[in-house]
Amino acid sequence: MSETKEYVPPSVWTWDTESGGNFANINRPIAGSTHEKSLPVGKHPLQLYSLGTPNGVKVTVLLEELLALGKSDAEYDAWLVNIGEGEQFGSGFTEINPNSKIPALVDHSTSPAIRVFESGAIMVYLAEKYNAFLPKEASARAECMSWLFWQVGSGPFLGGGFGHFYAYAPEKLEYPINRYAMEVKRQLDVLDRNLAERRYLCGSEYNIADMANYAWYGALVEGKLYSAGEFLDVESYRNVIRWSRDIGERPAVQRGRRVNRAWGAEELRVPERHDASDFELEPA
Secondary structure (H helix, E strand, O other): OOOOOOOOOOOOOOOOOOOOOOOHHHOOOOOOOOEOOOOOOOOOOEEEEEOOOHHHHHHHHHHHHHHHOOOHHHOEEEEEOOHHHOHHHEHHHHHHOOOOOOOEEEEOOOOOOEEEEOHHHHHHHHHHHOOOOOOOOHHHHHHHHHHHHHHHHHHHHHHHHHHHHHHHOOOOOHHHHHHHHHHHHHHHHHHHHHHOOOOEOOEOOOOHHHHHHHHHHHHHHOOOOOOOHHHHOHHHOHHHHHHHHHHHOOHHHHHHHHEOOOOOOHHHOEOOEOOHHHHOOOOO
């Protein structure tokens, strides 16, 4: 049996090779644009530039929920940003998000227009703008914000940690997979214990904290993320599964999950969304 040579970090790290695995061609240690490309602007004040990954789904679900609530001025254009092709490094996109990550939003209903980047920040901005899905009472608002930012802080361990090493890394490595699997299961246990006594994360009312967490942890326990359900024994988190199913049955959530989705069954894709009629091909 050959022994694996231990990696010895250099005294100064330099970027001389790609990181390997999926998305290696879009990872780099510097910020800024790589090419000139302006962003399209549609007919609505709200312009979303995104992709139907969990962080993108957070925002499209909220927008669809706002429309379902009767907030007609929350109509929006959702433009597809293909991160596999490096479109997030276009000059137009980096102007509205210097971090070059989806999603990013521009609100043209103000003068000058307002840019908002980072999914959690976009959700708070929209919830405050339309006075919905964010409690006003101090303790309820604090609970909502706590669970929203719990997801913002925990999500990278699920995505960039577990998801990367379990599903995308060029080789399976025991230590990082075990390390991040342990953390993801701990996170699921945090959610499960809380949901044992509550219908939703903050109590009896559905809000942006549920939407944000559902995009990641709902997809995970529903078997739609990394195909890792059996490996993580997600069936044992019964309260999370019940919560996820309740949210997943909401028509606005079903629509939001389809927006900026450019893969999978055709009836589940709405690569660009400019009007409610874009959902005419209903999923089976």
